[in-house]
Amino acid sequence: MxxxxxxxxxxxxxxxxxxxxxxxxxxxxxxxxxxxxxxxxxxxxxxxxxxxxxxxxxxxxxxxxxxxxxxxxxxxxxxxxxxxxxxxxxxxxxxxxxxxxxxxxxxxxxxxxxxxxxxxxxxxxxxxxRRFIPAVTALRRRVEERGPIHFAEVTFYKSTANLSAPAGFYDGAIDPLTSDGIHAVDNLRWLCGGDVVDVYADVRRRYVSGPIPNAFFALVTFSTGAVGTVHYNAVTGRRIFRAEFHGQNVTASVDADRDSLFVSDSGEPEILPSAEFGRAVLRPGEELRPYHWLGFWHENRHFIDCVKTGRQPSSHFADAVKSMELVEQILRAYRET
Ligand SMILES: NC(=O)c1ccc[n+]([C@@H]2O[C@H](COP(=O)([O-])OP(=O)(O)OC[C@H]3O[C@@H](n4cnc5c(N)ncnc54)[C@H](O)[C@@H]3O)[C@@H](O)[C@H]2O)c1
Known part of the structure; x- marks a missing residue:
């Protein structure tokens, strides 16, 4: 060994x-x-x-x-x-x-x-x-070449098969934002940087029964000066996770399951299948798999590299606490009617 x-x-x-x-x-x-x-x-x-x-x-x-x-x-x-x-x-x-x-x-x-x-x-x-999706990291680098991100929008939409059951994951042990929408909340924090300064949130229960909300919106300002919106909604037409981020006259938009777009200075948008960004890490003869383009390969590589070099990973627990806190702040907007 x-x-x-x-x-x-x-x-x-x-x-x-x-x-x-x-x-x-x-x-x-x-x-x-x-x-x-x-x-x-x-x-x-x-x-x-x-x-x-x-x-x-x-x-x-x-x-x-x-x-x-x-x-x-x-x-x-x-x-x-x-x-x-x-x-x-x-x-x-x-x-x-x-x-x-x-x-x-x-x-x-x-x-x-x-x-x-x-x-x-x-x-x-x-x-x-989702911090490690290769399309996001590549396009974020290109956006930030012109200066910091000033506005980001992260949306996570789903549909609900059984509208007669209460929302919530694992039989209601946890609400959908904490269990699942936290991906979008964390992604917004990561794109905008710094600390949360202010939050306006709107949280509702749409169409389902029970005590747990399933539609979450927040407008968040950050200490970097960036402003962002996060939208997690479980009663839309289909599953979409999209991170859109804007710098100085430049916009990138990534749907990791479909296409990515990059456009600057009112030019022609470049549209690329997001999966293609995963090819860079393939070994000779290796087949492109979803974990190569959805960020799983890259996050696991990051963890192992951090263990080898003794540095804290990007989403270490003290940092994850901040995403949990932002989720908590958003949830406070919920009032059962
Ligand atoms: N990152 C993402 O996009 C994403 C997507 C879906 C789920 N998740 C998360 O992944 C996690 C795992 O979900 P999953 O669907 O793979 O779960 P799962 O239910 O398929 O697997 C969990 C396994 O853990 C085992 N287990 C439970 N308690 C144990 C114990 N004390 N000792 C040993 N084994 C034990 C169970 O027997 C089961 O085989 C969840 O936290 C979920 O939120 C993440």
Whole structure:
């Protein structure tokens, strides 16, 4: 075993893990996937087989796994209502930690995880992969060549199959903005930079029953002077995630699932399929996959590079606390009628 390979252990063998994170990690030559744990043994076994993790390194008890394999970094990928306990435990063992979004059910949980990471000198990362979409990072660079972003709009639209059920994720354990719309909120913060100065928000429950809202709008001003809007709405025609950002006489707009647009000085817009930006990281003969253009490959690469060099990832927990706080501020606008 070469010392230059980062020893990573995996907790959770679910959908996000198998579709995006573990395949990306497995493609990195400097990562060794040393063990996997899932409460459901068959899921852990099936994933282990795909990732060539030896059968004796498959666990259903993550504490046992950590004691046996002493990894340098751990992925904990599971729904937010099950996340806190294993995440806290991993940090207390001094391991670097990657989790999906949201980093906690509440801001308090996220603050506590950030604090514990600090106490144990752990590097942490929340999977805000939309910061790493290669079309966004490439076009953001081009916009900022002319000066800072002064206005950004991030929209995340979805439709709801069952309008007779209450909104909310995981049977209502968490509201849609904290669980899912936080992607858009975090993206706005990241594009505009600095700290939040002021928030105007409008939050409503549209068409669904129950106590949980599903339509969120906010206008946010930042200490950089940038102004942004964020719109998460679960009762629109279809799923669209779009980040649009404007600099000095220049505009970029990225829908990672479809096209990206770049235009400056009233010129002809350049329109490119967003997926094409993912090609830059392919190895010879490697097939272009969604995780290459949706930001998952790049966020996992960033986490591993940070572990290797000892620097905090871009979306470390103390930074993720700020996205949770902005979500909380927006949610305060909700009044059940
Ligand atoms: N980044 C994105 O765009 C995006 C999209 C969808 C979901 N997510 C997030 O990804 C996370 C995971 O979602 P998912 O759909 O992959 O979940 P999932 O339900 O498919 O998988 C979770 C797995 O964790 C296992 N598990 C639960 N508690 C455990 C424990 N204590 N020990 C070991 N294993 C345990 C379960 O058995 C299950 O196999 C969620 O936080 C969700 O918000 C992110």
């Amino acid at each position: 070469s010392e230059s390979r980062v020893r990573v252990a995996l907790i959770g063998a679910g959908s996000m893990a198998n579709t995006y994170h573990y395949p990306a990690l497995a493609s990195f030559p400097d990562v060794e996937l040393v063990a996997i744990c899932d409460l459901i043994e068959e899921k852990a076994r099936a994933t282990a087989q795909r990732l060539s993790i030896p059968a004796e390194r498959v666990y259903t008890d993550y504490k046992q796994m950590l004691a046996d394999v002493e990894p340098r970094a751990v992925y904990v990928l599971m729904p937010p209502q099950h996340l806190y306990e294993p995440a806290l435990y991993v940090l207390k063992q001094g391991c670097h930690l990657f989790v999906e979004k949201p980093p906690g059910l509440t801001t308090t949980q996220t603050r506590m995880l950030a604090y514990t990471a600090g106490e144990h000198n752990c590097l942490t990362m929340t999977g805000f992969q």
